[in-house]
Amino acid sequence: MNPYQITSIDWRPSTLDEIKIYYKDVFPRIWKTLPEYLAKTTPTEYAFAFLRPVKTMDMSGVIKEKNFLRRENRGHDLKTLQKLLLNFRQFDPLGAVIENSQVESFYFSLKMKDGWLLAFDIDAKDIALSGLCEHHPGLRPDADDSEIINWRRTIGSIPPVHPKHVKDPEKGYLYCYNCIQEAVNKAFDAKKILMEWGFAPEDIHIYYSGQGAHIHVTDPETWNYPKDARIFLAKMITKAGIPLDTAITIDSRRVLRFTGSLHAGVNRRVQELKHPYDLEDIIAKPNWSQ
């Protein structure tokens, strides 16, 4: 994929209205198509990030600004989640928010009622950094500050260019379109490797995450894998040349962008991919409509 030849519509942050419309009208349709293991009551926790920090007050009256809140899943159904996603303050089960903001991102915990989901995360920005994308250089780990800023400027100027940061590209998207494609390709490579290791293809799910790819492995035995086995697997996959964000795989406290939620940074929804080339359409135009 040549990033300079991509014509893409609306690769930009979603507007407040778009987010509201998404969770009001689109999300219920998507919810119905979610795979069994992501069914409504499975994750033990959900987490939320906001457009602006929200103000919270804890039990002892201490007020804090927070970007990110975790909430226990008390059997939340679609309706409960929708309420939270549209008006967090009013429906927060803890009633802790005193100054509201719109939820921007929505996550689920990898710890689920039946175990710990084995997941792998490949970020487009890690592809960009690693030099695996043929359209630009990577960044040396020992680069100094001026090299870092130059690199960020270069990457920020290669499409997608952030509409708000045309003049200061170093603040823009730190990957190019092909980096996302590479992340997706690597996810499919990882799937092939996992199949060679004995996992059934139907138990390996690949998702476009917005700015990269996620892999969920739902083989019955993986739910009970201890941390050590996950470290081993992450290491073996990395050794096979797949640039993973290993913390996601090995830390049971981590959350992952909810499948079917909106990545409001790029106005695309998280969706399952059957083929690496499914990505082209998603990049070309938002993969959701009212």
Added chain:
Amino acid sequence: MTHTNPIIAAHLMDNDALFESMKSGLKGMKIDGAVKLAEHYLLTGMGKAEGPIEFADFGTPEKLAAIAGLAGWRAKETRYPRVSDRTLAMFQKLILEYLGLKTPAFLPIELCSSDDIEIQSIPQQAESSGLLEAMYCPDACIKDGYVTIPLKNAMNSHALEGVSIKSKRIYIPANSFKLHFKQYSKNVFEALVKMVDVSVEYKVKTRLESSIVIFKTVLELLANLHGPWILKDVHEKPYPMVELIIKALEASGNMNTPLLIHGLVKDIKEYQPDSRAPWESRERDAILNMSTERLLSTLVQYKNENCAYIKDIQRAALGPQKCIIRFGKPERMILTEINDFDRLSVFPCFARAVKDKAVPHQMRAAMFSTLLWFYNVDQCIEIIEKKIGVPNFNEGHSRYQLNSLLESDGTGRSEPKYSYGVSGFAPYCIGYDKCPRCWISGLRMPERYYEKKKEIMIAKK
């Protein structure tokens, strides 16, 4: 599962069970017999025995465990790292033989710079003996020349070159098995040595030490003939010339004294080399045949290589007439102020423990049992809170834990209850091959520490 075979799983056994097991190994044996066998074991390990030693010479795992523990303890007492390494390698060789894998005999220590054993294939009885289960997991087995274990039991350390995954099982080839086995059997061996260390009476140890005569003579001979460095760490660069200088300065009483080069040469001239140690006169002659410029530039080079015995060279640029040089033994640290704690970060295991902040219990216990010889509880609290920055710091909790490491010394003062060795730090030890120093031996412990160690040894019996 309960392990009962001490050479397969000593470190996993309950202390009392291990002690009984080792004791049963010596049943019906006179002390002289045990001493003789331990000596034969030690000499074979050094490649210096008349005849080979085999598992059959022990007959039972219990007997091997007891003798290996005694030999390992004796080797440790020599304070020569290579002697300990070889004694461990001998243990590994004997376990492998017990498991059906013969490995070549050890070459004499002076002819071979490696103290490792080679393992080309997985020993046949590794599975039936229970070794694989203890090393890996209950479902570990041998298949097509590989050890295979379920993916769910995989560990970080299993991700080595040549390891593969098939049908949700991992396959470990012999060369990776070798690395796992070496580490594992080292843990077994250390448990045996520790058992001897804590359970054998002081006077029995003294007797043991004095009756292992040939071994002692062999070590002396090796040190004399080839130089003492041959018994030191193979990865540490030897400095024969400096070893001779140290001997000469010890004889003249000029250790730690700033000397001019001609003063140094004078001491060397006056030193009478040991006639049994040809290397001494060889090195002495070499120094005396050197120009003072050459001697100085060689010593400057050694100092730049971090030779631990050269403490100081001042004004080297002014040449041998003007420069001043000082030799000394590597110093041990004394910790007095809280800031001295930072000096311990020169030891890799210690640095990592501090970096990780939240370290396992046994390591915290070992670390503070040692630090409490230098610091009081309040200072330790400050170290935990400010120097280490332990997450979820809770002063009450830390104070309680620190106090649990202390006891009254009989005169009403408190002192550390346990005298830990290095074993508490084993998970963070990078190995003597990479780091010749050990943080506990790097400290100048108070005399009372050594007295207490002796008391603990005697009391254990």
